[in-house]
Amino acid sequence: MTLITDVQLRKVLDSRGNATVEAVVHTERDGFGRASAPSGASTGEYEAIELPADEAIAQAREHAVSRLVGQVYAGDQRMVDRTLTAADGTDDFSRIGANSAVAISMAAAKAAADVLGAPLYQHLGGTFRGSDVPTPLGNMIGGGEHAVGGTHIQEYLSAPVGAPSVSDAVFANAAVHQTVGELLSDRGVTANKGDEGAWAPAITDEEAFDVLESAIAEVSDELGFRIEIGLDVAASELFADGSYQYGDNTRTTDEQIDYIAELVGDHELAYVEDPLEENDYEAFARLTDRVGEQTLICGDDLFVTNTDRLADGIGSGAANSILIKPNQIGTLSAAFDAIELAVENGYEPVISHRSGETEDATIAHLAVGTAAPFIKTGAVGGERTAKLNELIRIEDTA
Incomplete structure (x- = not known):
């Protein structure tokens, strides 16, 4: 001590x-x-x-x-x-x-x-499942609260699940990000970047899928391993007056569940975060029952790294994964409690950055120390690459 x-x-x-x-x-x-x-x-x-x-x-x-x-x-x-x-x-x-x-x-x-x-991940770990280096989820195309004028779905993510190392995964995400930019340019689409470095083009959600799938196919063929797609729908930001607002189109809760389930099947999604409004445990449970064996249904706004809300979700069968953001709950111990409760009940913990970030790389060590399967870090930008480069260092020296 x-x-x-x-x-x-x-x-x-x-x-x-x-x-x-x-x-x-x-x-x-x-x-x-x-x-x-x-x-x-x-x-x-x-x-x-x-x-x-x-x-x-x-x-x-x-x-x-x-x-x-x-x-x-x-x-x-x-x-x-x-x-x-x-x-x-x-x-x-x-x-x-x-x-x-x-x-x-x-x-x-x-x-x-x-x-x-000792490295921080060793100090933080020891009570979980080992020290595996997680797969980074890279934000490629986005809108929502992160980029006004972009897509309705907040984040389109690259998930290099077949990468043989975290270094390979990091550079794969960087390549996908670059390729997305090139494909948008080829289509004559001008795109700035959002808060997390994702491209923020004025295109439809359907066009975003098309661009990202094309970029992933190109990079995956070049690198020789599987890259999948994830989403952060941020559905609470779309929910108003009892329905989900996609511009001029609206979806009821039943229609939103059907829509997300179709996306999971059509695009073989590896990860879907906040597909429904943050108070609707029942709808989360219905979606999880429908596609939970195919993908991770992750609660962010639903759980906010809070054990009481997670316990409610476990009791109702809502989601099968929890996003962990230490600043959502205020301390590392409280974040660990949420991870421990999740793991004990078969929920996967996914460690995450925020849209407003710093060069601090603590979450890289938290993800390794708790053997999280994924970490959301973004793909480019100094505050994002700080976490990614730290993951590479951890794997190289572990």
Whole structure:
């Protein structure tokens, strides 16, 4: 164990140019850890509360830092996170901010690993299924809340499930991303990039499937391994007045279930995130019963890394996978609890970045340490490649 001797907080930039919280934790025996909080654009109704960076820093300095310094050992992650939770005193981190809490939580874990001289994934792992390197899901084409004017479906993902190594998978996603850009250009379609680096062309959802499938076929043939498609529908962002709004077209819940099931079959989807509205456990259960043996039906806004909501989903048979975002719940321990409950009940954990990211690579270690099958990282951009390059380093040195 190594006692926390100092906690520093500062305001830094995220990938959207917004302010976020960075924490630095120092411990006895020269332990050092630094971490920064991401931020989401498409956020679930039940996520922990992110405060403006200046407010989160001020509140954490006032209420949390003195409880940690000289009082808590960085190597006791549960105690670090219990202390943060007690300092906040609410059930959603609305006092000190989930952004300050998660930054401190991750920085403490890094400081503890530093003292041990162990990689972070080893410090975080040990109670799960080993240290397998996950397959990165790369965001290729998008719209929704990440790119206004793009597709209705928020993310079209490349999933290089046949890649023999994480390095091969990373470079496959980069190649698919480049090829998508070239195909759009060949079609005379101008495309900017969204928050996560995906192309954001003004095309229909059907055209996006066509472009991505063409790009994947080209890259897969060249590299010699299978690449599949995943989606983040972000259906809560489409849901209004009791139906799903796709521009001028609307779908009832029954029609949305049929639509997603058809997409799974027609495009052999490996992964479908948030295909239905975030409060509709019953519809999630119906879709899961229909296609759950063919694909992962993943709850993000449905579960928000929260064990209570996950337990409700397990009880109703809603989804078979959970997206894990530590900043959604505020601490690493709470994220681990959600992963553990998921694994115990046959749900696959998928570790994820946010649309507003930093160079922090903690989630790469979290994904390896918990043997998650997939990690959502994006495919290009420095804040995305920070995670991807860290995965390559982990695999190369493990």
